[in-house]
Amino acid sequence: MSINITNVGRRFARFAALKRINLTIKDGEFLAILGPSGCGKTTLLRLIAGFDTPSEGTIEMEGNKVSSPKHHLPTEKRNIGMVFQSFALWPHMTVRKHIEFPLKHHQFVNQSLRKNMEQRTNDVLKIIKLQDLAGRMPAELSGGQRQRVALGRAIAPEPKVLLMDEPLSSLDAELRIAMRSELQEIHRLTGTSIVYVTHDQGEALAMADRIVVMNQGSIEQIGTPQEIYTHPRTSFVAHFVGKANLLKGSWQGRRFFPEEAAHISWPDFGVSKELKQESIYPVRPEQFFIRRDGGEIPGTITNRQYQGKAMRYTVQTAGGSRQVDTDLTDYFQLGESVFLVFKTIPLADAKEVETGRSENVGESV
Numbered sequence: 001m002s003i004n005i006t007n008v009g010r011r012f013a014r015f016a017a018l019k020r021i022n023l024t025i026k027d028g029e030f031l032a033i034l035g036p037s038g039c040g041k042t043t044l045l046r047l048i049a050g051f052d053t054p055s056e057g058t059i060e061m062e063g064n065k066v067s068s069p070k071h072h073l074p075t076e077k078r079n080i081g082m083v084f085q086s087f088a089l090w091p092h093m094t095v096r097k098h099i100e101f102p103l104k105h106h107q108f109v110n111q112s113l114r115k116n117m118e119q120r121t122n123d124v125l126k127i128i129k130l131q132d133l134a135g136r137m138p139a140e141l142s143g144g145q146r147q148r149v150a151l152g153r154a155i156a157p158e159p160k161v162l163l164m165d166e167p168l169s170s171l172d173a174e175l176r177i178a179m180r181s182e183l184q185e186i187h188r189l190t191g192t193s194i195v196y197v198t199h200d201q202g203e204a205l206a207m208a209d210r211i212v213v214m215n216q217g218s219i220e221q222i223g224t225p226q227e228i229y230t231h232p233r234t235s236f237v238a239h240f241v242g243k244a245n246l247l248k249g250s251w252q253g254r255r256f257f258p259e260e261a262a263h264i265s266w267p268d269f270g271v272s273k274e275l276k277q278e279s280i281y282p283v284r285p286e287q288f289f290i291r292r293d294g295g296e297i298p299g300t301i302t303n304r305q306y307q308g309k310a311m312r313y314t315v316q317t318a319g320g321s322r323q324v325d326t327d328l329t330d331y332f333q334l335g336e337s338v339f340l341v342f343k344t345i346p347l348a349d350a351k352e353v354e355t356g357r358s359e360n361v362g363e364s365v
């Protein structure tokens, strides 16, 4: 289902929780709404769901107006499925009964699904991989299994759009990662449009076809995960998604002269005009090398975090605190004096630099 959101605003008394939101959700796409706590994600999702009405603007589903300040199509008439952070399962119902319930009661269920309810229930149990646990009660399931029941219940009636509000946030870290691929698979199998609210950039980058980054009730940027990561439009997006270091300096044509190392300059790898206007260059943690014997920006190692594949260092420079990811083999002591060196290669190709890195040590300084 395609959804058009035009100039939508939502005020609570004098507070504007959403300001002039314009967004088109394409049929079948997996769209993530990403932003920090309080930026308006849930408010937007509630408007799409029909739990709330906009103060301004309109929402259309498949070309039909469903919401405006004067017009409101109730939730049960919108053909949507919903999954929330709290799975909200019914304690007295088995897994199978949870899947059957919307097939019996959802008003959009088509006749063939209703007639073949047993078959549909079995198909859904297979999709959510709970065929063998169909007779269990929620209390007899793990957190991930319960979340899969909530998903199964939502997809069973074949809704045209699935709205999810932080559906994985109550699961432990390992399960959250595992559930990401399950959600992707469910998206592939059902072809349903998904609107997925999260404050977790990893989830949005990993699963979504497009990401909407929100801040203080407004949209900061809409793009594919790669566009958002490699070409953030604003300093908020650059920092919120991927923790870019925002270096101050001056732009002269297509070169950037960082304030804290005025003798050097870096090429423009597609920095947005908004960031240029702010005299900022966004440098991802993986775009810096740390060197001992000379480099571009002097600093001191002030923190070190082991991250499995990489080591994340905090380097205090004259301009501020910089985050830098290095190979595990590059080991620096807290308090050590070092230099940062910008990798002069566009981000999309940064992997190549990473692989050839140990040979390059010392050469590119």
Ligand SMILES: Nc1ncnc2c1ncn2[C@@H]1O[C@H](COP(=O)(O)OP(=O)(O)OP(=O)(O)O)[C@@H](O)[C@H]1O
Binding pocket: 012, 015, 017, 035, 036, 037, 038, 039, 040, 041, 042, 043, 044, 199
């Ligand atoms: N019914 C309400 N009355 C007054 N203010 C509200 C109401 N609902 C939401 N807000 C305010 O609107 C803003 C956006 O809230 P919303 O729940 O949409 O944020 P969010 O991005 O989903 O945050 P979180 O990630 O913490 O759930 C917040 O400042 C919140 O306090």
